[in-house]
Amino acid sequence: xxxxxxxxxxxxxxxxxxxxxxxxxxxxxxxxxxxxxxxxxxxxxxxxxxxxxxxxxxxxxxxxxxxxxxxxxxxxxxxxxxxxxxxxxxxxxxxxxxxxxxxxxxxxxxxxxxxxxxxxxxxxxxxxxxxxxxxxxxxxxxxxxxxxxxxxxxxxxxxxxxxxxxx
Amino acid sequence: xxxxxxxxxxxxxxxxxxxxxxxxxxxxxxxxxxxxxxxxxxxxxxxxxxxxxxxxxxxxxxxxxxxxxxxxxxxxxxxxxxxxxxxxxxxxxxxxxxxxxxxxxxxxxxxxxxxxxxxxxxxxxxxxxxxxxxxxxxxxxxxxxxxxxxxxxxxxxxxxxxxxxxxxxxxxxxxxxxxxxxxxxxxxxxxxxxxxxxxxxxxxxxxxxxxxxxxxxxxxxxxxxxxxxxxxxxxxxxxxxxxxxxxxxxxxxxxxxxxxxxxxxxxxxxxxxxxxxxxxxxxxxxxxxxxxxxxxxxxxxxxxxxxxxxxxxxxxxxxxxxxxxxxxxxxxxxxxxxxxxxxxxxxxxxx
Amino acid sequence: xxxxxxxxxxxxxxxxxxxxxxxxxxxxxxxxxxxxxxxxxxxxxxxxxxxxxxxxxxxxxxxxxxxxxxxxxxxxxxxxxxxxxxxxxxxxxxxxxxxxxxxxxxxxxxxxxxxxxxxxxxxxxxxxxxxxxxxxxxxxxxxxx
Numbered sequence: 001x002x003x004x005x006x007x008x009x010x011x012x013x014x015x016x017x018x019x020x021x022x023x024x025x026x027x028x029x030x031x032x033x034x035x036x037x038x039x040x041x042x043x044x045x046x047x048x049x050x051x052x053x054x055x056x057x058x059x060x061x062x063x064x065x066x067x068x069x070x071x072x073x074x075x076x077x078x079x080x081x082x083x084x085x086x087x088x089x090x091x092x093x094x095x096x097x098x099x100x101x102x103x104x105x106x107x108x109x110x111x112x113x114x115x116x117x118x119x120x121x122x123x124x125x126x127x128x129x130x131x132x133x134x135x136x137x138x139x140x141x142x143x144x145x146x147x148x149x150x151x152x153x154x155x156x157x158x159x160x161x162x163x164x165x166x167x
Numbered sequence: 168x169x170x171x172x173x174x175x176x177x178x179x180x181x182x183x184x185x186x187x188x189x190x191x192x193x194x195x196x197x198x199x200x201x202x203x204x205x206x207x208x209x210x211x212x213x214x215x216x217x218x219x220x221x222x223x224x225x226x227x228x229x230x231x232x233x234x235x236x237x238x239x240x241x242x243x244x245x246x247x248x249x250x251x252x253x254x255x256x257x258x259x260x261x262x263x264x265x266x267x268x269x270x271x272x273x274x275x276x277x278x279x280x281x282x283x284x285x286x287x288x289x290x291x292x293x294x295x296x297x298x299x300x301x302x303x304x305x306x307x308x309x310x311x312x313x314x315x316x317x318x319x320x321x322x323x324x325x326x327x328x329x330x331x332x333x334x335x336x337x338x339x340x341x342x343x344x345x346x347x348x349x350x351x352x353x354x355x356x357x358x359x360x361x362x363x364x365x366x367x368x369x370x371x372x373x374x375x376x377x378x379x380x381x382x383x384x385x386x387x388x389x390x391x392x393x394x395x396x397x398x399x400x401x402x403x404x405x406x407x408x409x410x411x412x413x414x415x416x417x418x419x420x421x422x423x424x425x426x427x428x429x430x431x432x433x434x435x436x437x438x439x440x441x442x443x444x445x446x447x448x449x450x451x452x453x454x455x456x457x458x459x460x461x462x463x464x465x466x467x468x469x470x471x472x473x474x475x476x477x478x479x480x481x482x483x484x485x486x487x488x489x490x491x492x493x494x495x496x497x498x499x500x501x502x503x504x505x506x507x508x509x510x511x512x513x514x515x516x517x518x
Numbered sequence: 519x520x521x522x523x524x525x526x527x528x529x530x531x532x533x534x535x536x537x538x539x540x541x542x543x544x545x546x547x548x549x550x551x552x553x554x555x556x557x558x559x560x561x562x563x564x565x566x567x568x569x570x571x572x573x574x575x576x577x578x579x580x581x582x583x584x585x586x587x588x589x590x591x592x593x594x595x596x597x598x599x600x601x602x603x604x605x606x607x608x609x610x611x612x613x614x615x616x617x618x619x620x621x622x623x624x625x626x627x628x629x630x631x632x633x634x635x636x637x638x639x640x641x642x643x644x645x646x647x648x649x650x651x652x653x654x655x656x657x658x659x660x661x662x663x
Contacts, residue, residue: 009546009652012295012536017603020225020282022528025189029524056235057192063209063238065195142524186522225530281528286601295542296567297625299654301603306612309595310625314614317593317638361595362633406573409614410566410622 027057027066032142038134040074042109053109054144076132076147078106079158081167083117083124100124104150105166112166116149126167127157171263172387172394173515175205175380176483181344181373181471184280190224194236194276194376201272201378205390209238212380213268215245216259218252218275219475222287233276244268251275251440252377252479253501253511259381260400269383275476276376284372284474291504293407304505305369309361311414311506312445316363320415323363326444327351330367330469333447337466344371344471367469370442375473377480395486395497399427399514402501407508414506417446420453423512424498434460435494438481440468440501449507450500464488478502482513489517541570544582550652554644555582556620566620586618588643588662593623596633605655611636615659628659635661 024032027043031054034041042053043066050061051072058065083102086093100119103112117124118133130150140146177200179193202208215237221229230247239245248254252275259271279287288304289297315321328351337346354367387394403419403426405412412418424430437460441447447469456462463469465484468477478501485497495518501511538546541557545568548555557568558581565573572579594613600606605627613636614623629645630636642659650656 005550008543009550010538010543012538012542012546012653014294014299014534014536016290016530016532016534018222018225018282018287018530020528020530022225022281022526023185023189023278024524024526025192026187026523027192028189029187029521032524033521057189058195058235059238060235061238061240063195063198063236065199189523222530225528283601286603289603293567294536295538295546296654300605300612300625300627301601302612302625303601303604306595306597307625310593310612310614313595313638314593361597364595408565408567408569408573408622408624410616410624411573 025057027055030071031055035144035146036140036142038137038140038146040076040106042072042074042106043070044072046070050110051108052111053106053113072108074106074108076106077153078104078109078113078130079163080117080124080126080128080130081105081112081163082126085121085124102130102150104130105163110166115147117151118149119152123152125157127160127163129153129155129158169264170384170387170396171260171381172384172391172396173379173482173486174382174387174390174394175201175207176377176486177201177204178342178377178476178480178483179375179473180342181371181375181473183344183371183373185278185374190229190276190278191232191235193278193374194233194274194378197376197378198236198274201380205380207270207380209243211270212272213244214259214262214271215243216247216255216271216273218248218250218255218479219277220249222290223277223279223282223284223474225282233274237272250475250503251501252476253482253513254402254503256379256381256479256482257400257402257511260397263381263383270386271381272378273381273479274376274378275479277473277475278374279372279474280374288505305361305364307505308369308443308446309364310409312368312443313363315415315445318415321445321448323355324351325448326368327355329444329447330354333463333466333469336464337470340465340470342471343466344373346466346470364443368444370468370472373471373473375471375476377473377476377483379479379483391490393490393492393517395489395515395517397513398516399429399512401426402509402511404504404509409506412506415449417449417453417507417510420450420500420507420510420512423510424454427512427514429498429512429514430455432496434496434498436461436464436485436488436497438465438467438485438497438499439463440478440481441507442468442472442502444469446502446507450510454498454500454512478511482515485513485515489515492517539570541568541582546652549656550650552646552650554585554587554617556585556617557581558583563621564619565622566617567624583619585620588641589615589617589620591628591636591638591640591642592616593638594628594636596636605658609633613642613659615642626654626659628661630661
C-alpha cells in the first residue's frame with residue numbers, strides 16, 4: 001500500500017477473481033473445429049441469403065436458427081474494408097507498435113472479420129486484397145490463433161462498389 | 168390503467184448443464200416457439216426487454232448476443248435489466264401503461280453451469296463490508312434459515328415438506344429438473360450441505376431460458392380465449408444490511424402483495440420462485456396463502472431454477488393456469504438479492 | 519446433434535477502487551487502528567455497520583461511537599470446504615455477530631476450528647491480522663472464553 005500509515009483510509013481496493021469453464025456452443029464449436037482443419041465456415045441466412053462469418057447460432061436480422069444445412073465453406077482471402085493504425089499499447093495485444101488492424105470481408109461473406117495486417121503502414125488502403133497467414137499446420141488447434149495475421153496478395157484492388165454495403 | 172394480459176409463454180427445460188448449446192442457442196428455440204404459439208411477428212412487437220447477468224458467463228456485454236434470437240435489424244426498441252426476466256416484464260408493463268407500446272416481448276436466460284454461481288452471488292452484497300469476505304449464496308441462505316429455526320418460525324420438517332411437495336408437483340412438468348416421489352422422513356435423513364440446509368432445501372442450479380408476450384386488450388382478446396390479465400404488479404426492496412432487516416419474515420413481499428391487491432379475494436394458484444425451502448415458507452406466509460391455494464403446481468424454483476429466467480417462468484406458469492381455466496386468480500412471485508432482499512408480486516386474473 | 523461444445527477455462531479477474539465516503543472512511547481508518555465504530559441513531563440505538571443515513575427514516579447520521587471488539591453470534595453456518603477467495607483456508611463459520619454496544623448484527627467469519635464449537639448465542643472476539651490496512655478482512659472472530 002502506498003498510502004501513508006497515518007492518512008485517513010478513503011479508498012476501498014477490491015479484487016474479483018472468478019473461474020469459469022466457458023462453452024462455445026454448437027455454432028462456434030463447428031466453426032472452430034473447421035479452423036482446426038484450416039477451413040473457414042460461414043452460415044447462409046435462409047431468408048435473404050446473406051452469409052455470416054464467423055458463423056453464429058441464428059440470423060441476427062431475421063432470428064432464424066442456422067441449421068447444419070446453412071453452412072458454407074469460404075476461402076481465406078478477402079478485401080480490406082476499413083483499417084486503423086494502432087500506436088497505443090494494449091495489455092492483451094502482444095504486438096509491436098505501430099501495427100495495422102483491419103476489417104476483412106472474406107470473399108463470399110457479408111460480414112467482416114477483425115484481424116491484424118502485416119504490411120507497410122503506407123501501403124494499407126481500403127479495397128486492398130489480403131489473405132490469411134496460417135501458422136504451421138502442426139500447430140493448428142481449435143482457435144482463431146491459427147491465423148497469425150493477414151498479408152497483402154498480388155491482386156488488383158477490389159472496386160468500392162463491391163464492398164460499400166459492408167463497411 | 169390499461170388492460171394488459173400475458174398472451175404467450177415458452178420456456179426451455181431446466182438442465183444442470185447444457186453441454187452443447189451456449190446461452191443464445193438455448194434462447195433461440197424458446198423465442199421461435201413463442202412466435203409459433205402466438206403468431207406475433209417482429210413487426211407487431213413495440214418493445215423488447217430482457218433479463219440476464221453477464222457474471223454468469225464471466226464476459227462483458229454477454230447479454231447482447233441474446234438479441235440474435237430476437238432479430239434486431241432494422242433496429243428495435245429494446246432494453247435490458249441485470250435482473251431476473253420478471254423485472255424485465257415489469258419494465259415492459261410500465262412501458263405499455265405509459266402508452267409507449269401495445270405489445271412487448273420479454274425474455275430471461277442464463278447458463279450458470281459455466282461458473283461457480285453461489286460464489287458469484289457474493290458480488291451482489293455490500294461491496295465494503297460483505298463482498299470482500301466472499302460469502303457464497305448457500306452460506307448466506309443458511310444464516311437466514313438457522314435464524315428462523317432458532318426462533319421457532321419453522322422447523323426442518325416444515326422445510327422438507329416444501330421440497331417433497333414441489334418435487335412431487337414437478338412430475339407433471341416437462342421442463343422441471345428435480346422431480347419425483349420423496350418422503351419427508353427420507354430426505355431428512357440426508358446429510359447437511361451447509362448446516363442447517365440439506366440438498367433438498369436448495370433450488371438446483373439450472374441452465375435455461377423463458378420468454379413471454381404481453382399485450383393490450385385488442386391483441387390479447389384476439390390471441391387468447393381467456394387472457395391472463397395483469398391486475399396487480401409491484402416490486403419492493405429491503406435494505407442491504409442483514410442487521411436492519413427482519414430475516415424471519417418477508418416484509419417486502421407483504422407490502423408488494425398489499426399494493427398488488429393479492430389478499431382481496433381467494434388465490435387459486437401461486438407460483439413462487441424462492442430458491443430455498445425456508446424462503447418458500449416465508450413467501451407463502453407473506454402472501455397469506457393457505458390450503459385453499461394450489462402452491463407451485465409446476466414445482467416452482469425448487470424443481471428448476473434457471474437463474475434470470477426462473478421468476479419470469481413463475482409468471483408464465485401462473486398465466487397457463489389462467490388460460491386453461493384452472494385458476495381465476497393466480498399470483499406469481501420473483502425474488503432478487505440475498506435472503507429475499509427484493510420481491511416482485513404479479514397478480515393475474517381470468518376476468 | 520454433432521459433437522459436444524468446445525470448452526475452455528476462463529478466469530474473470532480485475533481489481534478496482536471505490537470511494538468509501540465520509541462514514542466508511544472513518545470506520546475503516548479506525549479499523550486500521552484496531553477500533554470498531556458504529557453509528558448512533560436518533561433513538562439511541564447503534565448501527566453496525568455504520569450508515570450515512572438512517573435506513574428507516576432517511577435522516578442524515580454522524581454520531582459514531584466506539585464498540586467492543588467482542589459480541590454474540592446470532593446465526594452461523596459452517597463452511598467445510600472454503601473456496602480460495604474466502605477469508606480462511608481451513609474450515610470456518612460465517613456468522614452474524616452483534617458486537618457489545620451495537621443493536622444490529624453483521625456478517626463475518628469465525629475461526630472456530632470445528633463445527634461443534636459453534637452455537638447460536640456463543641460469544642466471539644476479534645483476532646486482528648498482524649498488519650491492518652483498513653479493510654473488513656483486517657480481522658476474523660474467534661470463540662471467546
